[in-house]
Amino acid sequence: xxxxxxxxxxxxxxxxxxxxxxxxxxxxxxxxxxxxxxxxxxxxxxxxxxxxxxxxxxxxxxxxxxxxxxxxxxxxxxxxxxxxxxxxxxxxxxxxxxxxxxxxxxxxxxxxxxxxxxxxxxxxxxxxxxxxxxxxxxxxxxxxxxxxxxxxxxxxx
Numbered sequence: 718x719x720x721x722x723x724x725x726x727x728x729x730x731x732x733x734x735x736x737x738x739x740x741x742x743x744x745x746x747x748x749x750x751x752x753x754x755x756x757x758x759x760x761x762x763x764x765x766x767x768x769x770x771x772x773x774x775x776x777x778x779x780x781x782x783x784x785x786x787x788x789x790x791x792x793x794x795x796x797x798x799x800x801x802x803x804x805x806x807x808x809x810x811x812x813x814x815x816x817x818x819x820x821x822x823x824x825x826x827x828x829x830x831x832x833x834x835x836x837x838x839x840x841x842x843x844x845x846x847x848x849x850x851x852x853x854x855x856x857x858x859x860x861x862x863x864x865x866x867x868x869x870x871x872x873x874x
Contacts, residue, residue, distance in 0.1 A: 719759045724778040727770045728785065733777035736787035740778075743791050744819070744853040747772040754778075754786075762786055774852055790852030796836055798827040799845040809844050819855035828853060 738756040746754075750769040754762045762778055772778070774790035798813075800806030803825075810827055813820050818835065821828040829835065830853070836846050 719761065721753070721761045721763055722780045722782075722784075722786075724762050724764045724766075724786070725781055726779045727766070727772060728777045728779055730773055730775040733779065733785040733787070736777060736785045739787050739789055741789045741791045742772065743793055744855055747788065747790065748857075756786060771857060774854070790854065792850045793853045794831045795828045795849050795851065795853055796831055796839075797847045797849045798829065798839055799825065799847075801843060805843065809839060809842060812838070812842060819853075821853060821855050828855075 738758050738760065740754045740756050740762070742754070748769055748771050749764045749766070751765045752763075754764060756762065762780065764778065772788040774788065776788045777785040778788065779785055798806075798809055800809050806825070806827065810820065810822060813827065813829060813835075816835070818829055818832075828849075828851075831848065839846050
């Protein structure tokens with residue numbers, strides 16, 4: 718019979734002990750404050766933190782009994798966007814930001830969720846757009862932080 722455990726804290730990647738179970742979560746499931754997360758073996762974990770937390774790939778939730786649940790970023794259907802050069806890629810990023818799209822920005826490419834309208838726009842701007850599947854880690858944006866903290870820092874960065 719499935720059990721429900723309670724998470725007491727989030728532990729960043731590399732700081733936890735051996736995990737007893739895993740949770741595979743998409744990008745929009747990894748920003749949590751209060752919710753239930755289903756583990757791969759059927760149990761669940763209740764997360765009830767005072768502030769929202771972004772669960773990083775290979776981070777962990779520590780349970781009341783001291784055990785750990787490892788977080789795995791699941792593969793998602795994405796567009797890989799490449800420009801002719803770095804300046805072109807920056808311009809493409811501007812167009813994506815102007816549309817408030819979730820975007821993962823890397824040195825030589827940008828990843829976005831698949832959208833045929835945006836794909837066609839990017840191709841029209843001279844981008845190379847390829848369909849891929851991999852974990853998605855979009856930028857959290859300027860408002861993904863606590864307004865109640867004196868430092869106004871992004872959590873777990």
